[in-house]
Amino acid sequence: MQVPRWLRPRAGNPDGTMTLLEHIHELRRRLMIGVIAILLGTIIGVLWYQFHIFGLPSLGELLTEPYCALPPGARLTLGDPNRCQLVAFAPFEQLTLLIKVGVAAGVVLSSPVWLSQLWGFITPGLHAHERRFARVFIGTGTVLFVGGAVMAYLVLTKALYFLVTVGGGIQITALRGDDYFSLLITLLVIFGVSFELPLLMIMLNRVGIFPYATIKAWRRGLIFAIFVFAAVVTPGQDPFSMLALGCSLTVLFEIAAQICRVHDRRLAKASPWQGLADDEAGPSPMASSGASASTVAASAPVAPTSLEPARSAAPTRVVDPPSGSDYDDVT
DSSP, X not given: OOXXXXXXXXXXXXXXXXXXXXXXXXXXXXXXXXXXXXXXXXXXXXXXXXXXXXXXXXXXHHHTHHHHTSOGGGBOOOSOTTSOOOBOOSXXXXXHHHHHHHHHHHHHHTHHHHHHHHHXXXXXXXXXXXXXXXXXXXXXXXXXXXXXXXXXXXHHHHHHHHHHHTXXXXXXXXXXXXXXXXXXXXXXXXXXXXXXXXXXXXXXXXXXXXXXHHHHHTHHHHHHHHHHHHHHHOSSOXXXXXXXXXXHHHHHHHHHHHHHHHHHHHXXXXXXXXXXXXXXXXXXXXXXXXXXXXXXXXXXXXXXXXTXXXXXXXXXXXXXXXXXXXXXGOO
């Protein structure tokens, strides 16, 4: 099977440079590969949503597990009393929900492909040390995002229980599938993105924008801002998700602060101006290079240039002042 021309990588130049058209062609090729991977992942997600794949529970069962963990008296049961089902009030709501969940699953399942394409497009423009740091940051960011999504999934059960039982049993909640999955996906994204806070702090510290001295001075205000942020962005407005997000971000904030402290301390030790006051002169370049004044050879006398007039070696004749002049009064 012949690969389409627009999917073939262009032959690289010997000097490693690319023209503007070659950059556009490379961007189009990598975008198309990423889109195709997302489409294939979406098809797998749609099938996985309804059926068991490789002996695993269906995606629908995994995502509705926090809702099905609620007591039977706290959720509305229609149809088969032995099954846990959400409610749909529109003819096309189930189809829309299937496509929405399938696309979200497709983006997650195909993330290794489109992330590798993004990395392959950015890498040629980076130096060797920049590639190393970028690889570490991307890997750490992926782990933090997954950790935040897992935390949101675990918190959702407690949050749902509070939301559906806060009325004291006077009413029962008929939870629509679209509302439930919107809450779930939003919570996963918010926790995942919020867990990137320590990575952002470390990046700003590395470039000198956010030193540890500033973090130490603003620590109380920043922790207060974290809890305000958690109270605003959590979609359910329940205390469990707010406290879980706020406490988790506070722990991550303290870990990032200590990493910034170690980094700034290393920079201070390597700096030649360590221990000097603000108005104290720093070491001279000669001292920092190991040279001393005793090793500097005396310079030879500079010969007169051609522009300087030559001095005569003949003695200067002194002329006596004339008699009767004003000089006679001086004794």
